[in-house]
Amino acid sequence: MKKRLCDLGEDALIARILKDFPGGGSLSVGPGDDCAVVDPGRGPLRLLKTDAIIEGIHFLPDEDAEKVGWKAVARVLSDFAAMGGKPEHLLVTVAVDPDREVVWMDRLYRGIRKCLAKHGGLLAGGETSSLPQAGAVISVAGEGSVERKKLVLRSGGKPGDLVVVTGRLGGSIRGKHLTFTPRLEEAAWLVEHLRPTAMMDLSDGLAKDLPRLAAASRCGFECSGDLPLNKGCTREQALGDGEDYELLLTIPGKRWEAAADAWKQSFPKLPLTVVGRLTEPGKGMKLQGGWDHFKPAT
Amino acid sequence: MKKRLCDLGEDALIARILKDFPGGGSLSVGPGDDCAVVDPGRGPLRLLKTDAIIEGIHFLPDEDAEKVGWKAVARVLSDFAAMGGKPEHLLVTVAVDPDREVVWMDRLYRGIRKCLAKHGGLLAGGETSSLPQAGAVISVAGEGSVERKKLVLRSGGKPGDLVVVTGRLGGSIRGKHLTFTPRLEEAAWLVEHLRPTAMMDLSDGLAKDLPRLAAASRCGFECSGDLPLNKGCTREQALGDGEDYELLLTIPGKRWEAAADAWKQSFPKLPLTVVGRLTEPGKGMKLQGGWDHFKPAT
Incomplete structure (x- = not known):
């Protein structure tokens, strides 16, 4: 029988599509980040x-x-x-x-x-x-x-950088996935004050997206047992539910202490939480779960 | 019973959506043409x-x-x-x-x-x-x-302008709709040599698209009985089949004579044919047919 998309999985499918992408020219960042980036000169x-x-x-x-x-x-x-x-x-x-x-x-x-x-x-x-x-x-x-100086890619994280998320995770299906606030203001603040080394939005769940960010940065990662949870959610839900639309970012530890207080002043209702750190490649841990558009039915 | 999209029809639906579009700013042409146009200054x-x-x-x-x-x-x-x-x-x-x-x-x-x-x-x-x-x-x-000086909109046609199409029309469903050549070279030539007053591509059939171009130019139109037909096609098919992906354009009559010969030199295999002319608004004719995504089943 011929191979189907659900036998392949989403990440492998995307890798397969991207294999022959030409890229280049005025395209300074191609597929694989949250957006493509065009440099108009x-x-x-x-x-x-x-x-x-x-x-x-x-x-x-x-x-x-x-x-x-x-x-x-x-x-x-x-x-x-x-x-x-x-x-x-x-x-x-x-x-x-x-x-x-x-x-x-x-x-x-x-x-x-x-x-x-x-x-x-x-x-x-x-x-x-x-x-x-x-x-x-x-x-x-x-x-x-x-x-130019405010662009943050997924690929800029370094071993030792703290992994940080905005807001709380899990249980988005109960309603937040339809009414969430895109974190434009928060991202602008973070870029201004914390200069993240890498950033992406959490759409498929921390368990899928943290490994993606770490891989783009050629790092491993560790993830805390203690995640900022939405009410009534388990750690498994926070890792796997997806559609949080919170920001996932990495920053050098020395920038964290001062900034954490300043964040509270600007966004008193929204937690900003360290949930792990990047490691040397091949070190760290693995995570299971998260949303895959092309996984086999179980 | 509540009104459905197929009771409304595609053009009325689009008009309804566009009613409250804000537009403005750096958007120099909004919805309603083949593309939106952004002016970067x-x-x-x-x-x-x-x-x-x-x-x-x-x-x-x-x-x-x-x-x-x-x-x-x-x-x-x-x-x-x-x-x-x-x-x-x-x-x-x-x-x-x-x-x-x-x-x-x-x-x-x-x-x-x-x-x-x-x-x-x-x-x-x-x-x-x-x-x-x-x-x-x-x-x-x-x-x-x-x-800037090469931009052609749907809205620049004037009463008296000739209506011209590239290529042959009708019967696209037999295969051309999947293998057609986007008329980039031809359009570049036309803009250079004929300076069309208005232009669009034929996607829903001449019977739908010519009235759209005429309306955008605030003109009426007349359409020739004699259209450039694909082999084995009737005039009705040329008007209504859609997916021709040829260019529909208008030009002042005085530019036509000289250019028609020059066109044959550059594109010997592709006809360029006068199929009608724009008229004063409220004059001219109507056309029936063409593709509508939201018409009631007949």
């Missing part, structure tokens, strides 16, 4: 990102479409934040069955506009298309910008 | 575009995935061409069922790379996601560029 760098949410995978059919629209945009904004940047122009593609009620579409776009009005970015265009079966796919693409 | 203008193709709508499940990948990219390139521009950086989102064979994905990306290698543009990133049912959605977003 002068002025701020341009960030490019695309991200899709799918009915039945990222939201349920009976979900309020306004929240769905919010989530579709906020996910992309979260990726701009993770690079130290901000959103500029977004394109929205909506593919739905023709039997969908018009009011659903109205609410979807209300959520899209609400998120942009609150967090910045202009709706520049997009597309509507029909789906041949009941369902909905919302794909949001766009460009952001980041000042 | 100096140098070339930036073109933004997103476009999705869907299994069961834009291609059949047993289609060669290499052709599907080609088509997904070529459609976006065709939109850059229609503005007088060229492709720069593309992002590709692929959502498929986890049971899909790995070799399908390999062939899809081979088609994507082939089209970019031939026509320009770098693959800058993208995403893979699972679909909850059998199917595939390939969404391609990206940025292109166009020199």
Whole structure:
């Protein structure tokens, strides 16, 4: 029997796709980080990102479409934040069955506009298309910008750097995954005050995303037994549930002490927690779990 | 019963979505043209575009995935061409069922790379996601560029301008819709030699797209009885089949005579045909047919 995507798994699939990417030219960071980075030669760098949410995978059919629209945009904004940047122009593609009620579409776009009005970015265009079966796919693409000296990649972490997360983890499925705040302000503060060596947003769970950040930085990692948990969540949920949309970052230990107090002044309601550290490559631990789009059914 | 999208139709749906678009800022052309246009203040203008193709709508499940990948990219390139521009950086989102064979994905990306290698543009990133049912959605977003003086919009046509198309129309479903050449070279030539007053690409059929171009230019239109037909096609097919991916443009009559001969020298195999003219608004004719994603089943 021929090999299927679920026999391969998501990370292996992506590696396979990226193998023959050409890259180069004005593309200073290609696939593999939260956004691609284009260097226009002068002025701020341009960030490019695309991200899709799918009915039945990222939201349920009976979900309020306004929240769905919010989530579709906020996910992309979260990726701009993770690079130290901000959103500029977004394109929205909506593919739905023709039997969908018009009011659903109205609410979807209300959520899209609400998120942009609150967090910045202009709706520049997009597309509507029909789906041949009941369902909905919302794909949001766009460009952001980041000042050259503020760009943070996944790959800049060093052995010994502390691993830090914003907010609390786990249990996002109970509602936060639809209403979360993209951490644009927080990321801007962190870049200004803590100069993270590496950063990404937590979309597939710490258990998937911390190994990805460590691998991009050519490090191993250790992860604390004591994670900042959302109410009623276990450590396993915090590691594996995914869709936290918090920031995961690394910083040299000497910058931590002073900054932790300053953070509390600026964001008194949002914890900033050391959850581990990077190690030499091949050292450290492994983590199990997290979300994989192409894993076999168990 | 509540109103559904298929009761509304595609053009009315888009008008409804666009009603509350904010626009403005660095966005010099918003939704409603082939691409959005961003003015970075100096140098070339930036073109933004997103476009999705869907299994069961834009291609059949047993289609060669290499052709599907080609088509997904070529459609976006065709939109850059229609503005007088060229492709720069593309992002590709692929959502498929986890049971899909790995070799399908390999062939899809081979088609994507082939089209970019031939026509320009770098693959800058993208995403893979699972679909909850059998199917595939390939969404391609990206940025292109166009020199300021070469930008052509849909809205610049004037009453009396000739309406011109490249190539032949109709019957695309027999194969051309998967293998077509995005008209980048042809558009560059036309902009250089004919200075079109308005231009767009033909994706939904002349019967849908000519009225759109005329409306954007605040004109009426007349359409010739004599269209350049693909072999074995009727006028009705040329008007309504869609997916021609030829250029539709308008030019003042006095530029036509000299240029028609020069065109034959440069593109001897591709006809360039006058198919009508723009009229004063409210005059001219109407056309029936063309592709609508949200029309009621008949």
